[in-house]
Amino acid sequence: MLIAKTLGQFIIEKQADFPYAKGELSRLLRDIGIAAKIVNREVNKAGLMDILGEAGSTNIQGESQKKLDIFANEQFISALQSGGECCIVVSEENDEYIYIDSEISKNAKYIVAIDPLDGSSNIDVNVSVGTIFSIYRRKSTNGKATLDDVLQKGVDQVAAGYVIYGSSTMLVYTTGKGVNGFTLDPSIGEFCLSHPNMTIPEDGFIYSINEGYYTHFPDGVKKYIKYCQVEDTTTRRPYTSRYTGSMVADLHRNMIKGGIFIYPITASAPNGKLRLVYECNPMAFIIEQAGGLASNGYERILELDVTELHQRSAIFIGSANMVKRAEEMMKSFSPQITKKSFEGVVNIQ
Ligand SMILES: O=P(O)(O)OC[C@H]1O[C@](O)(COP(=O)(O)O)[C@@H](O)[C@@H]1O
Ligand SMILES: [Mg+2]
Numbered sequence: 283m284l285i286a287k288t289l290g291q292f293i294i295e296k297q298a299d300f301p302y303a304k305g306e307l308s309r310l311l312r313d314i315g316i317a318a319k320i321v322n323r324e325v326n327k328a329g330l331m332d333i334l335g336e337a338g339s340t341n342i343q344g345e346s347q348k349k350l351d352i353f354a355n356e357q358f359i360s361a362l363q364s365g366g367e368c369c370i371v372v373s374e375e376n377d378e379y380i381y382i383d384s385e386i387s388k389n390a391k392y393i394v395a396i397d398p399l400d401g402s403s404n405i406d407v408n409v410s411v412g413t414i415f416s417i418y419r420r421k422s423t424n425g426k427a428t429l430d431d432v433l434q435k436g437v438d439q440v441a442a443g444y445v446i447y448g449s450s451t452m453l454v455y456t457t458g459k460g461v462n463g464f465t466l467d468p469s470i471g472e473f474c475l476s477h478p479n480m481t482i483p484e485d486g487f488i489y490s491i492n493e494g495y496y497t498h499f500p501d502g503v504k505k506y507i508k509y510c511q512v513e514d515t516t517t518r519r520p521y522t523s524r525y526t527g528s529m530v531a532d533l534h535r536n537m538i539k540g541g542i543f544i545y546p547i548t549a550s551a552p553n554g555k556l557r558l559v560y561e562c563n564p565m566a567f568i569i570e571q572a573g574g575l576a577s578n579g580y581e582r583i584l585e586l587d588v589t590e591l592h593q594r595s596a597i598f599i600g601s602a603n604m605v606k607r608a609e610e611m612m613k614s615f616s617p618q619i620t621k622k623s624f625e626g627v628v629n630i631q
C-alpha cells in the first residue's frame with residue numbers, strides 16, 4: 283500500500299515552486315502543524331481534561347474566553363516562538379500584537395495572524411472547531427517589525443490555512459498555488475495528503491447563515507435567503523440550510539460540497555462579527571485559491587483596507603455563482619450600505 287505523502291514531505295517538495303525560498307516558510311508551516319497536533323490531542327479528550335468551560339477572562343472583543351481558547355493560543359504562540367521564523371504574532375486572544383524578541387527570531391521575516399480556536403461556542407458540546415492562520419512577509423527591512431508590517435491587505439498574504447478538529451482532524455492550506463488538505467493519521471502522528479488540489483464547485487445548494495438574526499439582516503440578505511428557499515426544482519431550490527456555529531467547519535463543508543456562508547452586518551454587529559485579519563482574509567485566500575469568491579457584499583475581502591488588528595467585516599464567501607447572486611441582491615436591495623457604513627454609521631433597510 284502506498285504511504286500518503288506527509289505534510290513535511292509535501293512542504294519541502296513544494297518549496298521548489300519558490301526559486302528564492304530558503305525554507306523559512308516551510309519551517310513556519312511545520313511549526314503550525316506541530317501546535318495543531320498538540321491542540322488536537324487536547325480537543326480529542328477535552329471531556330476528560332479540565333479544559334472545557336470558561337477561563338474566567340474576556341478578550342478585547344468582550345468575548346468570554348474558553349479554557350481551550352487560552353490553551354490553543356499558548357500552544358501556537360510557543361511553537362512560533364521556538365520555531366524562529368516568526369517576528370510578530372497577532373491573535374484573537376491577545377489585545378495587542380506580540381513581538382517575538384528572541385535571538386532565534388531576530389532575522390525572522392514572517393508575521394502570523396491566528397484565530398487559535400474557532401467556533402469556541404461549540405467546544406463544550408463536541409461540535410467541530412478549528413484554528414485559522416494567515417501569514418505575511420514583513421515589509422520593513424530593518425529594525426523591529428511594526429504595526430505597519432501587520433496591517434497589510436489580504437492580497438499580500440503569502441500563505442493561509444485552517445485546521446479542523448472534527449470527526450477527523452485536517453490541515454488545509456495554500457501558498458497561492460492551489461489548496462491542499464492533509465488528514466492527521468493518529469497512528470503515526472503525521473498529517474498526510476488526503477485532499478490534493480481542493481476546488482469548490484462553482485454552484486452549490488447549501489446556504490450557511492445564522493437565521494436567528496433574520497430580523498436584523500439588511501434587505502439584500504433577507505432577499506437572498508428567500509431566493510434560497512423558493513420552490514424551483516430546475517435550480518434545485520430550495521437549497522439546504524446548514525450552520526454549525528464554527529466558521530471553519532461551515533466553510534470546510536461548503537468547500538467540498540459547494541455552498542455559501544454569510545455573516546452580514548446586523549444591528550448587534552454593525553460592522554459584521556468576523557475578524558478581517560485572522561478569520562475573513564485567510565479564509566478568503568483559501569476559497570479564492572479553490573475557485574470560489576469572498577466579499578463583504580460589495581468589495582473583494584482581500585482588497586479591503588486593514589486599519590485595526592481586530593477589525594470586523596461582513597463576509598459572503600463560497601461558490602462563485604452563489605456569491606455573485608448574493609452580491610446582486612445586496613446591490614439591488616441594500617445599496618445604502620456603502621463603504622462609509624462599515625465605519626459605524628449604519629442605516630439597515
Ligand atoms: O453564534 P453566531 O453569532 O452565529 O457566530 C458564530 C460565528 O462566530 C465564531 O464562532 C467566531 O469565532 P470564534 O469562536 O473564534 O470567536 C465563528 O466560528 C462562527 O461562524
Ligand atoms: Mg473564529
Ligand SMILES: [Mg+2]
Binds near residue numbers: 351374398401
Ligand atoms: Mg477564536
